Each structure stands twice: as C-alpha cells, then as structure tokens.
Amino acid sequence: MKLMMTDQVGRSRTASSEYAQYACLDELLDLQWPRTEAAAELSFIITTQVMELYFKLLHHEWAAACAKLDDNDVRGAIVDLRRGHGVQDALIASWEALRTLTPAEFDEFRDAFGAASGVQSELYRDLEQALGVPYPSRPRLPSLEEAATKLLERRGLTEGWRDVYAHCAEYPELIDLGEALFDAADRFTRWKQRHLLSVWRSMGAKQGSAGTSGADWLARGVHQKYLPELWDVRTECWA
Ligand code: HEM
Numbered sequence: 001m002k003l004m005m006t007d008q009v010g011r012s013r014t015a016s017s018e019y020a021q022y023a024c025l026d027e028l029l030d031l032q033w034p035r036t037e038a039a040a041e042l043s044f045i046i047t048t049q050v051m052e053l054y055f056k057l058l059h060h061e062w063a064a065a066c067a068k069l070d071d072n073d074v075r076g077a078i079v080d081l082r083r084g085h086g087v088q089d090a091l092i093a094s095w096e097a098l099r100t101l102t103p104a105e106f107d108e109f110r111d112a113f114g115a116a117s118g119v120q121s122e123l124y125r126d127l128e129q130a131l132g133v134p135y136p137s138r139p140r141l142p143s144l145e146e147a148a149t150k151l152l153e154r155r156g157l158t159e160g161w162r163d164v165y166a167h168c169a170e171y172p173e174l175i176d177l178g179e180a181l182f183d184a185a186d187r188f189t190r191w192k193q194r195h196l197l198s199v200w201r202s203m204g205a206k207q208g209s210a211g212t213s214g215a216d217w218l219a220r221g222v223h224q225k226y227l228p229e230l231w232d233v234r235t236e237c238w239a
Pocket residue numbers: 044047048051052098101116117118119120121124195198199202203207208209210211212213214215217218221
C-alpha cells in the first residue's frame with residue numbers, strides 16, 4: 001500500500017514503505033533517463049551514477065581522515081582510510097557492469113550524450129585534489145597529502161616520509177599510515193586502469209566526447225603518481 005507523505009517544505013509524495021522513505025528510493029529510482037532505445041544505455045547511466053555516489057562517499061571518508069590527521073589522531077585516520085579502501089574496491093569492481101559493452105552497442109547511444117564526459121566530474125577532481133593534485137582555480141578542499149605532511153612536520157620529521165621509511169622500526173604507526181595512504185593512491189590508479197580497459201573495449205582509439213584523443217590521453221594519465229613522495233621512498237630508502 002502506498003502512503004501519502006509531506007516533506008519539510010510541504011511537497012506531497014507517495015512512498016511505498018519505511019524502507020523506501022528512509023533511502024529516498026522513489027527519488028533515486030526516478031533518476032535514470034536513457035536518451036535512446038539502446039539496450040546497453042541503462043547500464044552506462046547506472047554505472048556512472050553508482051560511481052559518482054561512491055566518489056561522494058569516498059570524499060566523505062577522506063575528509064574525515066584529514067580531520068583526524070589535523071587532530072594528531074593517526075589510528076583514527078587509518079580507520080577512515082581503510083573504510084575508504086572498501087569504497088575504492090567497490091568502485092573498481094563497478095566496471096564489471098560495463099565489461100561486455102561492445103563498440104556497436106556503445107555507438108547506439110553515444111551521439112545522444114553529445115559532449116558530456118567524465119572529464120567534467122567535479123567529485124573526481126575533488127578526489128584528485130585530496131590526493132595532492134593542484135587545481136589552482138578550484139576552492140581549497142581537505143587534502144590528505146597536506147594533512148599528512150603537516151602531521152610529519154609537527155613531529156619534527158623535516159624530510160617527511162623519507163625520515164619515516166628510513167627508520168621504519170622507530171615509527172610503526174606512521175608506517176601504517178604511509179601504507180594506508182599508498183593503498184588509497186594505488187586503488188585510485190587501478191580505477192583509472194580499469195577505465196582505460198573499458199574505453200579500449202567499447203570505443204578503441206577513437207576521440208573522446210570531450211575532444212581528447214581518448215584512450216591515448218587516458219593512458220598517459222594512468223602513469224601519473226598520486227602522493228609521489230610515498231612512491232619515491234620505495235626507491236630511496238632501502239640500502
Ligand atoms: C565504457 C564507458 C566509458 C567510456 C567509453 C569512457 C570514455 C572516456 C574518455 C574517452 C575520456 C577522456 C576524455 C574525453 O575526451 O571524453 C574519459 C574521461 C573520464 N571518464 Fe570515462 N568513459 C566511460 C565510462 C565512465 C564512467 C562510468 C565514469 C564514472 C564516473 C567515467 C568517468 C570518467 C572520468 C572521471 C574521466 C576523466 C579522467 C581524467 O581526467 O583522468 N567514465 N572517459
């Protein structure tokens with residue numbers, strides 16, 4: 001049985017159950033609008049929406065981790081980062097829903113989204129910013145790289161992660177933090193690798209909808225190292 005509900009601003013709506021009300025399912029399930037009759041378009045739209053929701057959740061976990069680092073709560077930050085790793089694993093696995101998309105299937109709806117492209121994803125840029133990528137034209141956001149650097153400075157470690165990794169036995173908690181941050185950067189890159197594979201599979205080396213060279217352009221991005229200091233110490237700190 002459907003119930004009539006009135007929300008805080010006086011709008012009426014029907015809701016089928018407390019479950020549907022709690023999770024706003026009526027609204028959520030009304031947000032998928034394929035532009036064509038193509039069978040594969042719904043999976044493209046839903047995968048995009050699912051990933052954007054996970055980007056939002058990941059941003060929430062990383063902002064919490066930054067706040068803990070600012071409070072010198074390293075253990076708490078690691079717990080938040082680990083929760084984030086779970087979200088990132090789900091993000092990487094989400095590519096499975098697009099794994100069978102063939103070029104012919106993609107072509108059936110590609111024109112319908114015009115110049116829309118993931119390049120325009122604000123949440124994706126927020127996450128890159130949190131990993132230390134500078135975007136001077138965007139508002140400042142909590143940054144894991146900055147929060148960790150400041151924490152190491154407060155602990156008198158003037159050479160940052162180099163000091164920590166060169167003396168692992170002295171800093172077990174900071175090593176755990178460094179590895180948890182590295183795990184986040186590693187998973188971010190793995191998402192990009194899976195994206196690149198999906199792009200190759202569904203459109204080969206054709207130009208992207210945002211006007212880039214497509215797979216070629218994305219392949220260059222896969223080589224970008226997030227939190228580079230944590231990659232460099234792997235070369236520098238083992239005699
Ligand atoms: C098989 C399906 C997909 C194809 C063929 C595809 C294709 C592309 C291409 C060619 C680009 C390069 C920019 C351009 O010229 O448009 C791009 C960028 C991007 N796409 Fe996708 N995409 C797909 C699915 C998705 C999904 C589901 C998401 C989820 C949100 C997504 C997010 C992004 C992001 C964030 C970028 C920017 C990457 C960066 O700046 O490094 N893509 N995509």
